[in-house]
Every structure is written in structure tokens, then in C-alpha cells.
Amino acid sequence: MKPLPDSQALITDLYELTMAAAYFENRCQDVASFEMFVRRLPRERSYMLCAGLEQALDYLENLRFAPQEIEYLRSQPVFEHVGHDFWEYLAKFRFTGEVWAMPEGTPAFPGEPLLRVTAPIIEAQVVETFLLTTIMFQTMIASKAARVVEAAQGRDIIEFGSRRAHGAGAGVLGARAAYIGGCAGTSNVASGHLFGVPIYGTMAHSFVMAYADEAEAFARFERIFPHSILLIDTYDTATAIGHLAARGLKPAAVRLDSGDLIETARQVRADLDAAGLAGTKIFASGDLDELAISSVLAAGAPVDAFGVGTELATSRDAPVLSAVYKLVEVEIAGQRQFRAKFSESKTSYPGIKQVFRYADATGCYVRDVIGRAEEKHSHAITLLECVMRGGKRLRPCPPLREVRDRAHSLLQRLPRQYRLLRNAERYTVRVSDELQALLDQVRESRQL
């Protein structure tokens, strides 16, 4: 059995399907608009970098309920009062709606809609769970990667964390997101094959240990992979460098995976230089994150590139990005009705929206305004684009390399005080007067 079904239709919460049945039985075919946004960022984050849209659109285009999936649903007692027509409907179900979204690689902030779905309410509701998990997971990892890349000050970061990711799928898609966030590549081969992410690899301690002698292990590896990266800390780094010199091996880099990195890197650099291996670089890994990398570089440790695993692949310090998917308007008999939620701290703004981003004369971002979709702000750029209409993509997703380049250049336009790893300033996001007025109007109409 495969770890995931061929069809993705049942990767949803049951309530999406019970609500679908209830809408269907009540003949509710109203067109609804839902928006996805994040209310608050984790304490350790100051921005998001959007990712995952390609997989979200793949899902919407290919969403089908297979016959055996419908059989499974029908066999569940909860559906016993649901009539035959609903199952016929589900067998022919297609997503036919319209999607607006921020393209992958766009920096975004809390409160801003990252994606909007407008579709017959059943369709718009059924896709909620999959869209949330797909976009939020990749956005979380891309955002974490951007911090790690920032810390490395131009040195390469390789994503190494598949073994610690939340299952095989998280490893593959997390590697994709980490690349969007600025990593140079990944160790995850499937992410290379599926998405074109550059792949990197070194060797494991087990390879060194499989041979009776470390020098023999190095020589055997270099014969097949000349100018590669050798792991030199299985036993003792100085002895290992001695083996390289004695055998005339000139690896592209040596990898350090344990110990006090600052001290070890300095000693290893000196030993390499003394052994005539000035051209051999130092690649460091082992429980690194953006703060550790900052410290290592601030101490002047001669590290040329970093492998980051666990902390990046799980966004360990902030492993959740809580987004919501809220109903903002319904079209009933051709008439727009606005919806909002007022309970306690969970207010949501009614109506479909657009995000307007203002830049200064040098192109640096100064503030965003969340407004009604119909508003015009002539000096701002609009962040939400129509990417799907009638259930079909309007254009193919761009190559991932372009997405990564775009993310990099847009992040550079976000002034540095908003990108600090710690105590970053909060970027200004305002609600437009028109949107505020609509909220007040909806609130009043409810109180009447």
C-alpha cells in the first residue's frame, strides 16, 4: 500500500463533506468567496514568504472522487440520511472556481489574504483542508529558509533535513520550499527529480566505518567521486587530514558534523592549509539554525557553506503557521452578501479583498494596505493575481529557479529592519477606509 492515495479527494476533514452534503440536500448552490490568511505570526517571525501555490493548483485541477472513495463514504453511518443524488454529484465533482493568489516567492504579512477562492459553496468548502495544509506548510518552510539564508551572508545553505521531516512527503515538499526561500539546494533526490531543485550530497559516518581504515574509505570514495566532499570527523580531524595529504587526495570540501564548530573549523582550516589543501573548503553541519550560523560567522569561523537539517525541515522553533480560510461573501440570487466574524479576538473583515503594496522612490517597500478588491490605489502594486478561472490555470507555473530569484529580489526590497533575525520591526499593514467602512456597515446590519 502506498503512503498516500492516488486520489487526493479524501485528504480533507470529514466536516467539509458533511457540510457539502447538507448544502447539496438543501439545494444551496450559492457562489461563495473564501480567503486564506494568517492572523498572527509566531513570535520569532516578521514576515512570510509565500510558497506551495503550484501544488495547490495541481490539486484543484485534478480533484476527483474515485468510485471506491465514494463507496467508502456511503458506507459510513454518518451519511445514512444522504440521498443518492449527492453521490452522483460527487462522482462528477470538479472544481470549477476562480482563484486569486499571491505568486510563490512573494513576501507577505499577517491579515493579508494570500489566496482567495470563489466557487459554488460546496466546491469552495471541500478544498479548505488541502489548501491550508499545502500552502501553509511550504510557506512556513520557505519563510524559515529565508532567515537561514539571511544569516549565512551569501554562503550556500543546503537543506539536509528529510530524515527529520514529518514524513516522506514533508521532506520532498519542504526541500522545494527551502529552495524558494533561497537555499542553494537539497539532499532530497526526489525534490530534484520532481521540481528541479539542485541536489547535493556528501558521505555518512557509516561509509568511513564500513572500512577498517579511514584512509582507505576516503580513497575509495574519491576514486568514484573525485573532488567531492569528505566527512573528516568520524574519528579525529587532524589524522583525517593527514590521510588526505598522504594519499594525495584533494577534495572540494571537508565536512564537519560535530564538536565546537568555531574552534574545530579554525583548526581544520589551519591543518588543511598546512597540508597544501588551501583550495579545499569547509562545509559545516550538525544542529545548525540561523542563530547558530550567525554566531559562527560573527566569531569569524572559516566556514564556506552550511548544511541545515532538522531546524529547517521542521521549522523547529516555530513549527506551525496557523492560517484560516474564512467565508467573506456569498452571492445569493445574484446579490452580494458580505460575511464577517465578530466573536472576541477573531474578527475577520467582510468582502473580497486586494493587497496594495507601496514602495519608496528606491523601490523599497514602505507599507501595505488591505482594501476591497474593487479599490484603486494608483501608486501601489497589487499582490493578488488571478491564477485560475473556471477550474483551469491561466498560465503554467514559472520554473522554480525563477521563483527563487524573484523571492530573493523581492526580499531585498523589504528594508533590513524588517528582516532582522531577532527583534525585527513590525512592517506596517493598514486596512483601507473603504474596507473599514464595510466592516462597520456589516456589523450594524447584524445588530438591527
Add this chain to the structure above:
Amino acid sequence: MKPLPDSQALITDLYELTMAAAYFENRCQDVASFEMFVRRLPRERSYMLCAGLEQALDYLENLRFAPQEIEYLRSQPVFEHVGHDFWEYLAKFRFTGEVWAMPEGTPAFPGEPLLRVTAPIIEAQVVETFLLTTIMFQTMIASKAARVVEAAQGRDIIEFGSRRAHGAGAGVLGARAAYIGGCAGTSNVASGHLFGVPIYGTMAHSFVMAYADEAEAFARFERIFPHSILLIDTYDTATAIGHLAARGLKPAAVRLDSGDLIETARQVRADLDAAGLAGTKIFASGDLDELAISSVLAAGAPVDAFGVGTELATSRDAPVLSAVYKLVEVEIAGQRQFRAKFSESKTSYPGIKQVFRYADATGCYVRDVIGRAEEKHSHAITLLECVMRGGKRLRPCPPLREVRDRAHSLLQRLPRQYRLLRNAERYTVRVSDELQALLDQVRESRQL
């Protein structure tokens, strides 16, 4: 494009494949044994509950490199010095090894091998990444679930977190693991379909908001799903209960998803009772974890069941379970050679092992001993079982319901002081004299 490839062969770190090529080119076909274990538990955990073995064995049985995957690998510059024979080998690659493992639902502790692979070294190495991510992710979630279930003191816990899981696959497999850990079921429909996990659902705020009137929304839902769970906190709980009474609706439960749960649950219980709905239960959700559930119940709040999402689906307080997969012996020309790692705090014990668990006269566990596989401890039970030989499962995996029951009964044998949610005592795990002697012997032989 699907989020995951049909074949899982490339869901691995590149270095597994470069090492495979290096072993192949060097004609190394030695049989190697690797063991998977966790060095240290996260601060908040006192035991693990094993899960994920079924998916690991599925993977091993079905592992194949598809022609287009081999083409992809050959096109990578890193492999330019690798000869044709290796690609021929990879095209016919099958996992032919032997696997010993703790069955799913077994409580386990740091240092104990959870799984052992014995196979020609290339096979044993290539599967490392997939085995680690598969077993560690589900073990992490099952272990978290066991804590949440413990906190609920017999009340049902429903896993609700798919939308916050690390992608679609993590939601499906996490729901499976949460069920092993004792949850009553999940909202994830695919996990119900694929694994038989019981599925549960309520309704979303959006359903209530889609209708102009909350009372109408309730009535329309109850018509199709009589005796269901209605969400009553979209606007005001007292008003909502008034609607139920006025319309003669008798839901099985009402769901509360916001606000101060202790206070709200008391008020709602009183309102329900006053409205003649004493039979209607209270189902609570909203940012709950094991500590919040403990507090709610300690305060005597009348909650009958809990939905737990984010905290469970991501194991948010401890989102990483760091396991390693270590080479412990190699058979070279028919002779066993032991391998161990001595660097700093990362010592690993050589040789294949068994875990011996001792119980007292009442069946309660008192200590574990990690020993050499060949040892006999006549009063202990052995935890590692042979589950695969020659690349084939020895028996089908048991139904998930049985795995869950087994987990529950074994956890009850772990005395309460080791299961406390906070400040649990550390369970005793010792290394046998024979294993310690082997380590000393291997260390000495290296120093000669």
C-alpha cells in the same frame, strides 16, 4: 503533477546513492547491520510509543527504481564517473534483507534499537532516510497522542489537525499514528479510508455564516445529519441554545471552539439543561493540548470529549524526534566485525542487539536491559521481533484497532510515575555486561 512520486525510491538523501555507487564500484557486497535508535527524548517526553512500521515495511517490499528515475540520476554531473554496471544494478535493485523491529504500539525508551536492518550494505544504506522519516514521524505523533489521551481521563480525543500538519501526507499518516496513541478517531477522511481509523466531523463557522440566520443553519444541518454535533459559538452560545430549544433540535453534542473553555462549558451546560437538552454533550476544541485538557478537567468543567488539532498533528511542543541509524556490524568474508562510534557524546554500542524488558509479579514494567542479540534473559520478554526476511514480510501487519488496543494495554503496564505529563521519573534502561564488554573490546582493538 502529484505531490509525491509513484515510486518512493528517490525519497532519499543524495549521499545514500553516492555511497551506494562507491560501494558498488569498489565491489563491496558485505552484509551490514544498522540499528535505529533515539539518543535522547525531548525534555517534555518520558517514553515513546512505536508507530510507522507498516509503512516502513510497505516501502521495503515495494522499493524499485523506475527507468525515468535512473535516467534522472545518470544526468546528474555528480555521477559522471559511475559506470554503466551500477545503473544496471539499480534497475534490478530489490531490498532482500532482514528486519527486526519493535511492533507498533510498543512503549520504548532512548538508547533502545527500535528497528534493525541486516542486508548487503548498499541496500541497508539506501533505505536509511525513508525509514527514519517514516518511523520517527509516526512515533512522535503516537507518543504525543498518548499524553493527550492520558490527560483526558477516559474521555474521547478526536484528532483534528490535518490543516496544520506538515503537508497532506503528514495529515493522513499523523491521524493513523494518533489513533495508535489512543485517540478515538480523526477528522482526516483519507486516514479512515486507507487505514480504517474511525472518522468524526462537526460543522464549521462558515456553514453557520453561509445562512442569514443561525437557527436556519442548524435546522438545515440537522435535517440531513440528525443527532449530530452543532457548533454554537459563531455568535452567542445562549442565543444558539435558544434556537435549538425553539426548533426542537436535539443534537448529540454542541461544539465550543473559542473563549474561556472552563467558564463557557459551565454556562453552556446550565443552558442546555435548562432547555431540556440534558442528553446533549459538550465537545470542546480550540488550541488544546494535554496540559490545557488537564486544567480544564481539574477545574471540573463539564466537557465530554475533546478535539485536538495543531498541537497533536505537529507535536508542537516537541516537533522533532531525532533518531539515528547506525552501522553496528559488518560481515566481511564470513567474519563478523563490530563497529562503534566513539566521538564525544555520540558513542554508539557495537553489534546487533536485543531489548529485554523485566516486569514485576503484577505485570508492571520495572526495567529494560539492552544486550547483545544472542543473550538469554529467561525472566524478561524480548521486544525486537523478526518481521521481514529475504525482503518479504513474515506476516501481515495486524489491524490498526488491535495495534491501538495493544498500545493501550502495554502503556497501562508502565507505572504511572513514568507517564506523568510533567516531571515524569526516568525509566531504568541498562546496558548488559556482555554488551559493555563488547564495547570495551572494540575500543581497545582500535587503540592497538
